[in-house]
Amino acid sequence: MRKPLLELRDLSVGFETEGGLIVPVRDVSFAIYPGQTVALVGESGCGKSVTALSILRLIPSPPGRVLGGKVLLDGRDLLGLSEREMRKVRGGEIAMIFQEPMTSLNPVFTIGEQIVEAITLHQRVSSAEAWRIAERSLREVGIADPQRRLREYPHQMSGGMRQRAMIAMALSCRPRLLIADEPTTALDVTIQAQILELLRTLQRETGMAILLITHDLGVVAENADVVGVMYASRIVEFATVEDLFDQPRHPYTEALFRSIPRLRRRSERLATIPGSVPNPSDFPPGCKFHPRCHRCRERAAAPGAGGLPEPTVNIEANGTPCAVAARCVAVEPPLRRTGPRHWAACHFVPAVADDDAALPALDHKRMVTAAGVGA
């Protein structure tokens, strides 16, 4: 059994605001193995970006702070490192690319100057050598005429090319983990496909792991090996990509899949999830999803699986009164192992074993990559 490259253990991050402490990341645990792509998927504001930023300790320090947990890189807790040691990790062992290639590059420097800076921060090389590495990494990300592009400014490049330059910069020091925070959200569809294809190719060549933050299930389906679904600051489901798409267990994931338009299925109206994502300053009690959940309503209407009647309570959700299962309002379900390759946080999904101690970790590579099919 391999050791994970990065492990998050019960990571909680809080922000001090005028309305009190809000917790955008709560008890998040998962592991990334070398060479693996783990996707974190969820709606805006569910905490996925904050999770990514707090791995590198890039949360603006007041108001944000880590409330507890561990971030282990090769068993070494990043949260305990000095700022100086942390600088070596950032860009050196873990690199990050961002959503907006437009604004993540400094407008007053050329692409070359910025890549060279990233290189010289982590490697003891001469300036000439750094420029050679920069040119090579631009070529690696598929930029034609890298000699000329190195001398250009960000505003002279298209969005896709800027994101390629960002990737070149991130990969110039051969990191073992790349955090990609919605790397294709700001790009148009054809460029999106190119960039993701590029990431897959580079992953095959370098063996780096990727933490892919996205809200796009299509991107997940084509790129991820393992998926964590986040809702309201927590991971509610964690599984291999095949398991998750075959058999979503958490009602939120189920509802997400139902809300994807399908070409083959003819239906009069696209399914939506009623209500909206709760505000982190005002989370509902118990399971954070119960005000929007279809399963706890169904269970309240029908008797329990074992024939025992399910205790219910009446709540008002999204403006309409309804009956839901009592335990959903009373108790927040923990993330439990519900199958060999599956974790879910729902009262109605039976756990396979009593030992909840195992943190979500799956050393799994997808069998057929989309790139393999295409090639």
Added chain:
Amino acid sequence: MSTSAVSFASAAWDMAAPPRSLWRDAWARLRRNRLAKLCLAVVALYVVLALAGFTPHLQRAASEMRYDSYELPSWRAVGLWLGADHLGRSVLWRLLYGTRIALTVAVSACLISIFVGTTLGLIAGYFGRWIDSLVIWLFSTVNSVPAILLMIAMAYALQGFETLKDRLSGMPIVVLALGLTGWVGLCRLIRGEVMRHRERDYVVAARAAGAGHLRIMFRHILPNVFHLIIIDFSLGMVGCVQAEVALAFLGLGITDRPSWGRMIDDAKLELLRGVWWQVAAATAAIFILCLALNILGDALRDALDPRLRGTD
């Protein structure tokens, strides 16, 4: 078909365009402004004259009492083009020497105030919190005292140090007094701008690449706010030239060498006797320099302001 032709054309255009930096862009924009070019030439002329003031020849000529007291301007000799003062010294040569003093004072005072203002502004804007509060307190305090009073007080205070007095002639005192009072405006501007830039993605990206605070402040953010410094330099010079004159007029400026302020101070009583050329020459020199610097400062702002970029 047509779309591919268009994209091909734009690609061809892109290939032809040489990489343009922000600064080259701004320079091209500045060059299109005729008035700004003229003002730049005027300022350059002043700089050349100021440099000429460092030649011993001009220094001698400025203090030589070669002509009659209050000799009228005439074409008789080059030194008499602007007449002579009460001791028979050439007003023209003194004016040129005064250019050296004025520009030396203005440039050094501006450099001091830019250094102080930029450093404090960067630190306050970047780190925020109590450091920011401290800097705000500092510049509010400095700003609450009228600048001219502060300069006078500072000039007096600096002259008060007996040990310094011998080593510091008038000029360093004036430079320090101007430099240490003039940084507030720039500091405020830079602080605000840095606060904006601190939240930008490229700063987070630089942090994610492993850059430290100092590197981010000085290598990443400073170049992005540098246009403010250039504009402030141009406009701050105007303030310094005027303040130097005001201090000299009050007898606190440079007393041992011919400065424009001294010339106006000397000439204030002569005016009653109809001797107008000395005051006219000095005020004209100040007026033209300040006007040129002002227009240039505005043009620089137009050329460098990122919000106006790409509008033409």
